[in-house]
Amino acid sequence: MATSMKAQNAMAPRYQAYREPPSELVSNSKRIAGKVAIYTLLILWTFIALFPIYWTITTSFKVAVDVTQGHMIPWYDYTPDWRGWRSIGLSPDTIFSTSTVREEFMKRFLNSAIMSIGASLLAVILGSLAAYGLVRFDYKFAIWRNRDISFFFLSQLILPPVVLAMPFLVLYKELALLDTRIGLIVVYTLMVLPIVIWIMRDQFRGIPVELEQAALVDGCSTWGAFMRIVLPISLPGMVAAFILSVVLCWNEYFFAALLTSTNANTLPVMVASQTGSQGINWWSMAALSTAAIAPLAIVGIFLERYIVKGLTAGAVK
């Protein structure tokens, strides 16, 4: 469409004699006005979406005076300072010296990374297998058929965390899983499993059955066909499900706050515990927030395609 419009504009002078200039002018100016409106709105919303992030990053380089006077633009109305980053031990001059805050931060960061990746991997494995089975075969466990099993899995999505939180606390106490990484990985796996199954079911439905039939005729077993034929084709869907799961697990706060205390704390818990105190320095809080959101911001920029794919799977027919 964009190219056709360009072509029209290029041709316009040549055929001008055959057209009525006034109406052309009107429609052109109308079109330009429309474009201006669209871009204005787009830029406005870009501002709304990105300003808080910009604000947080710049605030992490401010000192008290810049905060109270509402300075906004580095090098223009204030000089960036490493103070916020120094306070969490991540500034250039403190990065090689020992810092208890940095150690704490790195521990939480590592916890968050291990748990979100571990839970997402487990969920993708369990969920992909289940989704494949549900799409391809007809099951009958007692009175349960495919439709019921699917519903059983997807209905977990409705379950609010509060319902499971306390029972998990009690259960984990008995199982000695409280405040352990593996305990939280199990909870997170449960949390993202319905989403993974939802995405993968859509993915497997898009694969023609004939491919597997051909493999079966060639002597593959059911599992052989799945591993050799289906898995490689559905890899993009799995990556999408995995990345979306990592995002959800990384940001999870509720379970982490209730089920961990000292060993298995995650980043959101650390951030929340810092915001609780009123007199906290803005610059260190901003530095901490920036460091906490940075990994996902990078994921968002470079892997946006997969996130969109994961979000839209199954919702759009």
Next chain:
Amino acid sequence: MQTSQVAAPQDLIATHDIPPARRAAGKWLITLATLALAAIVLFQILYAAGQTETGFANWRPVLYAYLAWGVALGVGQVMIRGEGGKRALFVLPAILFTVAVVIFPTIAGLYIAFTDWNLASFEGRSFNGLANFWALMNDGYFWNALRNMGFYVLAVLLQYAIAFGLALLLNAEIRARKFFRVAFLMPFMLSPVAVGWMVGKSLMEYRFGPAATLARHLGWESPAFFASPWIARFSIMAMDAWVWIPFVMILLLAGLQALPKEIMEAAKVDGANGWRSFWQIVFPLMLPVSITAIIIRVIFQLKLADIVITVTSGGPGGSTDTVSSFIFREYRDRSNVGYGTMVAEFYFILIALFIALLLWGSSRWMKRVTG
């Protein structure tokens, strides 16, 4: 729904081909594993109840026994049913996992809900019947939180409207669409807890926050975003919208891109102007996607907690409280486990009914609209 099936050649011979000895061995394996699991559970129950002297220090061995039982069940299935068993192996791990992680806690939760368990009291737990339930019925804070949830769910419609507008913008012929899409998606990537600080505690801060400064310039003399009930509620809604609008927008954008191009072209040729072609063509075609997006969004909205917990803790006067944040405080600050669990179970039943009703209503409505 699931009718596609791989007609495997070995299908037909699958069940006839297995020697009876193997089938019997499989049955024995499953029976023995079940007995072993039951024995370990019983052993530990007796120990925990103080009936026997020996036992494990915690219930971890029971967990291992359950895992071993799961493996034995899978192997037994293959031994008994051959190909059918191999197929069951696809879905069995996920089922065993979900059952273990949902069913046991739910049973435990139902038990806790009927006790007066408070972690702060020394007496430990004891059964107190429906006392929690009656306390819940008379708890103004809970009903207040539930009423707030109603407002928050209604706010989803507003988010939907904005998201639809943004999706239309992104679907227009624009340059740098990829940049705008990444920028618009960005808030969704951020943890609500971090957003709580970034937006709620610094951007909207009364003294130095840029949002407050802007509001002062616009003529609002004391821009306290979290002081009066309705303004605080709107502030929470705004933050929540900021995080979740990208999600709805992405779904709607995918829907718009899947619309048949010919229809849109035909609308343009017909000379229908933008507004009319939107309401008469685009909007009706987008109804299925819209309803999916809204329902998913409502399901997530009913879990809203993180932002409220970190920014207002439900204040002022409970006006921003959600049911989840209310229960969170019940656990965290008052250690009132029994009562909190009762509230959670009650809330769960309410939202299960609500969502069932929503699904039923929307599918009926869709049938009527699309004919």
